[in-house]
Amino acid sequence: MASMMIHRLSSFLLLLLLPASLMMLASGCNSPNFNPKLATRPYPFELHTTDVVPIQVFRDGTNIEIVNSTDRTWADVTIWINQRYAAPLKSLKPGQRVSMDLFAFRDDIGEQFRAGGLLRTRPAAKVELIEIQASEDMPMIGMISVMPGENE
Known part of the structure; x- marks a missing residue:
């Protein structure tokens, strides 16, 4: 009789503690994705242009692959995504x-680009507009963002 009561009590405690444990685990994975110490400068809208260079950008999961098809070396540049990061x-x-x-991409308040990945808590953001900037006072130059198809 005593062992049955202990078994029921332990089952009750398990049922009570399991949801609480899962909630704590889930909230632990939902840490903020910004750090003001890692903030970049704001996007310089006044330097935006419609110029494009033949540099292709491919998304590969949580990375982008940049292929320079030009005859120019780009040194110490800033890569901008979606006029924000x-x-x-x-x-x-x-x-x-x-x-x-x-x-590694951050915005002016230190928020991280939502790259997605296996343990993501929010949907991944699309890489829709990607630009290269040679220096802080130089205009933006667009690159070619090669988006995967719906079935890829």
């Missing part, structure tokens, strides 16, 4: 292919 790129030589982690 920026990340520095040290060098992009002619014909070179460079991979950049989308989690």
Whole structure:
């Protein structure tokens, strides 16, 4: 009789604690994705142009692959995504292919680009507009964003 009562009590406690544990675990995974210390400068809308260079950008999960099809070396540039998120790129030589982690892109308040991934808590953002900026006072130059098809 006592063992049956202990079994029922332990089952009751398990049923009571399991949802609470799952809620704590889920809330622990939902940490803020911004850090003001990692903020970049605001997007310079006054420097936006419609110029485009033949540099292709392919999304590969939580990374982008940048392929320089020009004969120009790009050094110490800023890559901008969706007129909001920026990340520095040290060098992009002619014909070179460079991979950049989308989690490295931040906006002017330090919010991280929603790159997605296995443990994501929000849907991944699309890379719709991607630009390169040679220096802070230079105009933006668009790159070619190659989007995967719906079935890819």
